[in-house]
Amino acid sequence: MDVVRDVANIWLREMEPTLTRYLIFTVGLWLLLWVWLGPWLKARKIREQTPPGRQLVTELLFSLRSMAIFATGGVVMAFMFRAGLYPLGELANGWGPLWFGVSIVAGVIGLDAWFYWTHRLMHDPRLFRRFHRRHHRSNNPSPFTAYSFDVGEALLLFGFVIVWPMVFPMPWSAMQWVMLYQIVTNTLLHSGYELMPARRDGRPMLDFIVTTTHHDLHHAQAGWNYAAWFTWWDRWMGTEHPEYHARYARAAWRPFAPKAAPVPAE
Ligand SMILES: [Zn+2]
Ligand SMILES: [Zn+2]
Numbered sequence: 001m002d003v004v005r006d007v008a009n010i011w012l013r014e015m016e017p018t019l020t021r022y023l024i025f026t027v028g029l030w031l032l033l034w035v036w037l038g039p040w041l042k043a044r045k046i047r048e049q050t051p052p053g054r055q056l057v058t059e060l061l062f063s064l065r066s067m068a069i070f071a072t073g074g075v076v077m078a079f080m081f082r083a084g085l086y087p088l089g090e091l092a093n094g095w096g097p098l099w100f101g102v103s104i105v106a107g108v109i110g111l112d113a114w115f116y117w118t119h120r121l122m123h124d125p126r127l128f129r130r131f132h133r134r135h136h137r138s139n140n141p142s143p144f145t146a147y148s149f150d151v152g153e154a155l156l157l158f159g160f161v162i163v164w165p166m167v168f169p170m171p172w173s174a175m176q177w178v179m180l181y182q183i184v185t186n187t188l189l190h191s192g193y194e195l196m197p198a199r200r201d202g203r204p205m206l207d208f209i210v211t212t213t214h215h216d217l218h219h220a221q222a223g224w225n226y227a228a229w230f231t232w233w234d235r236w237m238g239t240e241h242p243e244y245h246a247r248y249a250r251a252a253w254r255p256f257a258p259k260a261a262p263v264p265a266e
Helices: 002-036 038-044 053-082 087-092 096-122 125-131 133-137 143-147 151-167 174-189 212-220 232-236 244-251
Strands: none
Touching: 002 038, 002 053, 002 143, 002 174, 053 143, 053 151, 087 151, 096 125, 096 151, 096 174, 096 232, 125 133, 125 151, 143 174, 151 174, 174 212, 212 244
């Protein structure tokens, strides 16, 4: 019975931060962008249609299941930790705040590569139906699409959390910050609003960051734009949608665009 209680305690301890982040950032961003700021952000909306409420409720339920899967993965990790499979984390715990920051940045870069390649794999016709169809049921995404996954996709994403600390000396709690960055940006990518301001030439201010338009195009036309955090892999592998920048320019805010010349008086 002690084992059951132990597992239940670890599961609840793992579920708590994941669910808290989700409630604050995913539900919070939905409230902020879709409910409160929606009327002021009309020009930033990528698509004319808004998904029906039914879709949002379904996505929310699948997201809760994904988070339960992540917590179960956390239980497996706790036992792996006890078995001594994470010596690098123990080592890095004493390397100070600078290494802590480096670990977060390296973790996000590692997650980006992991996601790009596992995402491409899930688009293989032999895997798509079982691993990735649920996520693409949301042709027009909402903030709740962020964790709307099949079981296989949730396991694949969590695979990064299990594997990365084995190969990279990361202080134990740094992964929580990587996951915080992951859920905030993941929610923004599915929010339906283009919030990255444009440069003078109409391109994204930070063109190496995946914008909401970039990922929205993946939902509209799978086969392009597999990355979720940085545009590097899509550009290196030639999988960025050829119309990406034109689509981005349609919804983007252009604070530095040249002013239109005044119409001369008659
Ligand atoms: Zn996909
Ligand atoms: Zn998506």
